[in-house]
Amino acid sequence: MSELLVETRQVEEITLIYPRGYINAHTVRLFEGEIQKALQQNRFKIVVNCAGLAYIASAGLGAIMGAIEEIRGNGGDLRLSELNETVRNIFEILGFNHLYRIFPSEVEAIMSFRGEGTAA
């Protein structure tokens, strides 16, 4: 069984990315590829729903950091939702919770973009 599956769907102007499983140095290209696909399509409002994410190593955090400047430079943002305790703890250890907006639910993450109008 694959260590990581990543699904993506679009809700209006927002791209929702669903990583399921484990993100490490072996699997990170798959996750990074989904983020890059969104950027290539000029979709800069991204929610990563982490409900199915069991584990993330620094490779995965690096994939997010490597894309965030381009995303925010184009008026968008990458926001996260539904982190389990293990993943949230890793984010907090690194202080990522101060750099990225994290929401308890996907709906709240989506609504946070809608509340900002067209210029995120």
Added chain:
Amino acid sequence: MRSAPLRSGEPRLRLVFPSETSFLGLVRDVSRKMAEGAGFDASTASRIALAVDEAATNVLEHAYHGAPDRLVEIRYRDDGLDFEVDVCDAGDRVDPRDVPKVDLRQYANERRTGGLGVHLMGKIMDRVTFRRSRGRNVCCLVKRRPTPMAAS
């Protein structure tokens, strides 16, 4: 199968695997099991497993530069006070002083993605040391064991 009991200071387990990222999942799972066996709760054991994963990833990327035909050895020790994991390789000398301190905001601005692993290891473990021994790099990760409950 060994016939003599473990001597003091001898690793409880040695894991030797090829320098391929496909083995990192195994490293994570074994490390978590070993940490749980040493008495850490599930959450702490998961973090220890992450630290070992990061050390092994550093070996693959920086000591072996992605070559898949080398070997990595991980030794797990538990001396009753400390849970210790040595991650060993025979690759290029890696000097941890070359790894810049992580400033997350600067990272985001500069689109840098490296160095997070060493930073994480230091945040998770009580002690992280690097040494060169007999032509091998040894990254030693130490986590103090939880204080045992008073005997009932």
